[in-house]
Amino acid sequence: MSKKRKKRIKVLITKVGLDGHDRGAKVIASLLKEAGMEVIYLGMYQTPEGIVKTAMDEDVDVIGVSYLSGEHLVFTPKIVEEMRKNNLDDVLLIAGGTFPVEDIPTMEEMGIDRVFRAGTLSGEIMEYINKNVRES
Amino acid sequence: MTVSKNSGNLVEHLLAGDRRAAARLITMVENETDDHHEIMRRIYPNTGHAMILGVTGAAGVGKSSLTDHVIGKLREQGKTVGVVLVDPSSPFTGGAFLGDRIRLQRHARDEGVFIRSMASRGYLGGLSRATYDVIRIIEAMGRDVIIVETLGAGQDEIDVIHIAQTCLLVVTPGMGDDIQAMKAGLMEVAHIVVLNKADLEGTDTCLRHLQATMDVARFDEGAWVPRIVATVSVASKREHIQGLDELMAAIAEHQEYLHKNEAIDRVKFQRIEQELGLIFKDALQKLVLKGLKGTGKKKKYIQKIMEGKSDPYSVVEEVMKTYILSREERQT
Numbered sequence: 001m002s003k004k005r006k007k008r009i010k011v012l013i014t015k016v017g018l019d020g021h022d023r024g025a026k027v028i029a030s031l032l033k034e035a036g037m038e039v040i041y042l043g044m045y046q047t048p049e050g051i052v053k054t055a056m057d058e059d060v061d062v063i064g065v066s067y068l069s070g071e072h073l074v075f076t077p078k079i080v081e082e083m084r085k086n087n088l089d090d091v092l093l094i095a096g097g098t099f100p101v102e103d104i105p106t107m108e109e110m111g112i113d114r115v116f117r118a119g120t121l122s123g124e125i126m127e128y129i130n131k132n133v134r135e136s
Numbered sequence: 137m138t139v140s141k142n143s144g145n146l147v148e149h150l151l152a153g154d155r156r157a158a159a160r161l162i163t164m165v166e167n168e169t170d171d172h173h174e175i176m177r178r179i180y181p182n183t184g185h186a187m188i189l190g191v192t193g194a195a196g197v198g199k200s201s202l203t204d205h206v207i208g209k210l211r212e213q214g215k216t217v218g219v220v221l222v223d224p225s226s227p228f229t230g231g232a233f234l235g236d237r238i239r240l241q242r243h244a245r246d247e248g249v250f251i252r253s254m255a256s257r258g259y260l261g262g263l264s265r266a267t268y269d270v271i272r273i274i275e276a277m278g279r280d281v282i283i284v285e286t287l288g289a290g291q292d293e294i295d296v297i298h299i300a301q302t303c304l305l306v307v308t309p310g311m312g313d314d315i316q317a318m319k320a321g322l323m324e325v326a327h328i329v330v331l332n333k334a335d336l337e338g339t340d341t342c343l344r345h346l347q348a349t350m351d352v353a354r355f356d357e358g359a360w361v362p363r364i365v366a367t368v369s370v371a372s373k374r375e376h377i378q379g380l381d382e383l384m385a386a387i388a389e390h391q392e393y394l395h396k397n398e399a400i401d402r403v404k405f406q407r408i409e410q411e412l413g414l415i416f417k418d419a420l421q422k423l424v425l426k427g428l429k430g431t432g433k434k435k436k437y438i439q440k441i442m443e444g445k446s447d448p449y450s451v452v453e454e455v456m457k458t459y460i461l462s463r464e465e466r467q468t
Contacts, residue, residue: 007167008230008255033231038255040234042241050244054237057250059159 009133011062012055014042016079019069024097024118028064031122037129048075052082055091061133067097072107080111090134096120143171147178150276155250158277162252165273166266176269183275184404186218186282187391190300192262192322195288197306198332200239201369203285205377207243209384210281216248218274218282222263225255232256236285250274262286262293265418268411271299289322297325298410301403302390304383306330307346309338314345323349326362328386334366334378360393420460427459 013029015022022044029039040058042051055063065079072095083093095107096116104115114128143164149157161179165172189206191199203219210217221236232255243249252270259265263286274282286296297303305326317323329346331339346364355361363386367379394400428434437455440446 008257010163029233033226033233034229036226036229036231038225038232038234040237040253043238046241047245050241053244054241054251056156057159058237058253059163 009037009062009129010040010058010060011037011064011129012040012042012051012058012060013064013066014046014051014054015044015066016046016048016051016075017069017071018045019067019071020044021068022066024068025064025066028066028096028122028125031125032064032129035122035126048078048082051079052086052088055083055088056086060091062092062094062129065093065095067095067099070099072097072099073103073110076107076110076112083111092129092132092134094125094128096125143169143175144178147175150179150273151182151278153278155277158250158273159252161273162266162270165269166254166257166264168266172269176272179272179276183272186275186279188271188299188301189281189283189387190286190296190303190325191283191306192286192289192293192296192303192325193306193330194290194311197288197308197311198367198369199285199288199306200236202304202306202330202332202367202383203236203283204240204242205369205380206283206383206387207240207249209380211243211246211248215280216278217243217250218271218277218279219249219251219285220267220270220274220282221251221253221285222256222267222287223253224287225257227258230257250277250279256287260293261295262289263295263299265414268299268414291319291321294322294325295410299407301394301400302327302387304328304330304387306332307342308333309336309342311342314348317345317349318352327360327390328383329362329364330379330383331364331366332369335368335371335376339366358397360390360399363389424455424459428455 011032013025015025029041032039040060042054051063076095079093083091092113093111094114094116095112098118101117107115113132116125146157146161150161161175164175191203193199200221207217207219219240221234223232223234223236225232234253234255237251237253240251243251254264254267254270256264267284271282271284284296284300286293303325305322307329308331331342331346343364343366350362350364365379365383365386367383368377371377394403437446437451441448441451
């Protein structure tokens with residue numbers, strides 16, 4: 001097998017369900033673009049199946065979900081289950097937004113690799129992705 | 137199913153129609169991995185059968201929302217579809233915001249639709265360098281129709297014409313008068329001019345300008361005269377969406393024209409010619425850059441030019457002699 005060179009990190013940024021607040025997702029997508037990543041922006045009203053199918057066709061390295069409507073504990077297991085069903089075990093799943101701080105351990109137990117709350121400095125997110133993204 | 141990262145296996149899966157394999161191979165080709173050429177060598181013989189539709193036009197005219205409708209219509213006809221969406225990379229950071237897919241998400245769960253977004257990665261001409269290979273990969277998957285949507289093109293990003301059999305140019309009212317429409321470039325590549333947002337003020341005037349442009353242009357006997365179709369691709373009510381059946385009819389008509397006149401062979405010839413030219417140019421450039429790399433010569437050449445002791449043309453001639461002619465001589 002030959003050596004593979006990774007030139008660009010590809011990230012899917014999305015919202016899920018009926019959550020209609022997309023400013024945060026847009027800000028993050030913009031920051032990732034400025035950090036030199038290729039960002040596929042899906043916007044609002046997506047389904048777990050649609051998100052994971054898109055991630056597969058686009059061969060993204062990272063899926064980023066933005067939560068602002070209290071649906072984080074409902075949709076997280078569904079997205080994780082879809083990813084598991086489709087063997088996306090080398091794709092990072094990160095989440096951000098506004099939710100009770102007590103829920104973060106639960107979200108991480110459910111299968112989110114890293115949760116970022118509102119107020120996180122962008123450098124922290126970039127560093128996390130760069131360090132943990134898959135090799136090829 | 138787990139797809140092996142071994143590219144040989146991936147190609148086999150691709151030829152069996154596996155979308156995971158397609159997704160992976162596209163990334164490898166985009167990133168120009170070491171086995172890129174080997175991958176394409178194996179895929180190439182399995183391509184060349186799909187109908188290829190180009191969609192181009194300025195940013196914001198409705199290319200993606202039209203593409204969404206065209207996909208829907210093609211699916212109604214029972215055709216499988218592949219879509220390549222190109223958006224620009226930042227010239228500063230290399231990052232990209234790929235936002236076309238958001239308009240096509242209703243097809244995300246349809247097995248008969250494969251959509252891939254691509255960043256232009258500095259390639260000019262409205263596509264990305266890898267687009268040519270990516271279309272071949274999607275063809276090898278066995279898709280009936282492939283739609284190639286360019287980034288928001290201005291006046292001269294016309295490379296899609298080298299790939300697409302039928303090329304749609306999307307315009308909207310208020311983009312300029314007939315003088316704009318008469319200029320060389322984008323207007324000339326269109327087989328079908330789609331006047332989208334035809335519910336806006338100025339539609340009638342714009343239609344007249346477009347028609348007038350066609351009237352003064354000269355077409356050879358029997359040549360295809362571009363059709364003009366007015367559409368509304370986004371509306372708050374479904375019944376206000378307009379012109380899609382006319383658009384599909386115009387596409388079918390152009391395809392029929394191509395096949396009846398054996399013009400399709402000319403189109404296929406042009407596509408290969410373009411691919412060959414690009415691969416050749418890449419190989420030459422790599423050869424020269426590899427030769428220069430680490431020698432410090434590039435800096436010296438530039439300094440010599442700055443000091444007036446040389447000029448760019450003499451430098452290039454010297455470099456070509458060193459890295460290309462000398463190899464040829466060595467071999468003889």
